[in-house]
Amino acid sequence: MYDPAQVLAAMNENNNLIIACFLGNIVFAFVYFGIGVALTVKKQVYALPFIGAALFFWHDLTYVLDYKIWFELYPHWWFKFTWFALIGTVGFEVFLIQQFIKYGHKELFPEMSKAQFTAMTVGATLGVGAIWFLIKGSLHDELFLIGFALTAIWSVPFHTGIMLRRRSSAGQSVAMQLCVIVIFAAVSIFFVTVAPAVFKTLQYLAFYLTFNIWCLVNIYLIRKLPAAPAYPALVPLQNWS
Numbered sequence: 001m002y003d004p005a006q007v008l009a010a011m012n013e014n015n016n017l018i019i020a021c022f023l024g025n026i027v028f029a030f031v032y033f034g035i036g037v038a039l040t041v042k043k044q045v046y047a048l049p050f051i052g053a054a055l056f057f058w059h060d061l062t063y064v065l066d067y068k069i070w071f072e073l074y075p076h077w078w079f080k081f082t083w084f085a086l087i088g089t090v091g092f093e094v095f096l097i098q099q100f101i102k103y104g105h106k107e108l109f110p111e112m113s114k115a116q117f118t119a120m121t122v123g124a125t126l127g128v129g130a131i132w133f134l135i136k137g138s139l140h141d142e143l144f145l146i147g148f149a150l151t152a153i154w155s156v157p158f159h160t161g162i163m164l165r166r167r168s169s170a171g172q173s174v175a176m177q178l179c180v181i182v183i184f185a186a187v188s189i190f191f192v193t194v195a196p197a198v199f200k201t202l203q204y205l206a207f208y209l210t211f212n213i214w215c216l217v218n219i220y221l222i223r224k225l226p227a228a229p230a231y232p233a234l235v236p237l238q239n240w241s
Contacts, residue, residue, distance in 0.1 A: 039171050046107075057093035160217065
């Protein structure tokens, strides 16, 4: 897919640009998560889609657990500083999954007991992990370049899903969508610079444009939908006990 040695050489040749891309990615990722946490606590609804939080968790945890790769095999500052940053994002993701359990239970399956909903969420998180490890093992993506491209935009469609289900923009933020646009731009410039054979293609351009447009659609929905929760009536389900 790409040659890690060539990627590292390109990173060293374009150090100033790489610094800017790194800061755009990491700073706005923390802003994105920070806004998500603040909205969840303030509005008492889960702000980050569960599928997004779960995939982010496994992606970031995998990177963190691959400590020796970033400090021994490919000891470039980009990978080292990313390792430290992702320790922080893993903490955000664990908290946001816990908040999904707290608020998603009442919103999605009030018929379930809290223990049942918690067990279902833990099982779903493990299921997302199984999907992540299958994808990761198939990509030959040693430096997580494809992984970061996927996680940059992964939650975007699920933000749409939350709003359509709630018929409301409750827990959603224009600023979060703008953060995604900045993050995606930063990592994409980085990818095109260090691995042009893979990323400087029409396919990646289409991928890039599609998800930027999707962010703009989400911004439109956030501005048009009512801010107060307006959940559709839940159809009573069977007794889960």
